[in-house]
Amino acid sequence: MTPRVDCPVSPIGRALFVPAAETLVVADVHLGRAAASSIDAPIDDGEVVRERLESLLGRTDPETVVVAGDLLHAFDTIPRGLERDLAAFEDCVDAADASLVVTPGNHDPMLETVFDGTVTSEYRLADGETVVCHGHEPPQTSAPRYVIGHDHPALSVDGRKHPCVLYGPGVYEGADVFVCPALSPLAAGVTVNGMRTRAFQSPLVTDADAFQPGVWDDSSEDVLWFPPLGGCRRLL
Template sequence: MSDAGVEVDVPFTLYDRAAFLPAADALVLADLHLGRGAASNVDAPLGDGTDAVDRLDRLLAETSPDTVVIAGDLLHSFSTLPRGVEDDLLDLGATVDRAGASLVVTPGNHDTMLESAFDGTSIDEYRLADGETVVCHGHERPAADADRYVIGHDHPALSVDGRKLPCFLYGPGEYDGADVLVVPAFTRLAPGSTVNGMRGRDFQTPLVADADAFYPAIRGGSFEEALWFPPLGECRRLL
């Protein structure tokens, strides 16, 4: 591992594929893509729903949030609900309920079936309790003004010493003066988009224009604390 760690002052705490915002008492994750395993051609795919719910349960125990917000693409399939997805959704809701939290989903571009499968709170853009942060999927420009946006959509990953790792991207003031935090896909079935060589035009979200200004960070696995790297424009030569 390169000695690339830097100090970045942020108003959130990074966990394994999720972010906790203390001022809003909210846990944000994105891109669960429930049903992706069942829809794949893999003979014995990872039980993506059970895996996601189990990992969320551990995060809830660690962070005790008041609100859990899923920043889009809760579902994977555009036109069907693969077998087991409805049970996974019930388990997800029950897990959040047991933790004493409320669940909010901001639909993503994959969530065309969400209305027929999820009867909880769903809103395109959700403003957190801090009043400063808006969560949305990130596939479209947000309508709401905010000091900070938390999004998913691009499934960022960082290649470090030959290993591809899910990563966060943080751009202070990078969207019309607002901060942007891009969280990695919560599903472990998504391969991720390797951001090392990506420019703004390579991102699917309109909230990342100057990718070189975004700080990558990795957390999870052997990394018990978030490891921050210099902005992409500077750290490419280090990786």
């Protein structure tokens, strides 16, 4: 592992916090995925999402919560229970006295049929330097820093898979890129240890070797930073 990384975006759990903007960013919530699955889900994914969100809100006390895409998992129908879980998600944010903004992802074509809150394809945070979007398409807004989701990164260490954040300094047209892990309990994560650039789905991942993975450690309540993926291939 490498020393602590000093950057203006702080990984926490399966999310990112931007202190200068008092904003919590979560990605790939995928509400409705369990009901839309062809098999019975072993857990109540909506309940787990609420528990994770409540914990994150309690730790960060944000003014704003931004979903970096794929709040839903709904393409042409609304899965059973989705509206209930979405209402509970919104209630969690309201109870924390925070505002909610959603940047749609590729799994969100029906978002505006069930969500009447703030929706925008890209959202610039109050710090003026960070733009949040899902990451499945090239951003239209210029910024020195992007926070995205979409790829569900996870790092395999000693045979165990750990959701991780990926931090790529200056990798997209000179801008930094942070890739969030998935908040959904049903997204096990895509193991990034040996992935090359072409294997990532986001066009913002232009040089996979330069991205540094960070794994949240509950015991120390801190991030364990690993060498960039180019080095991880030789170590893990």
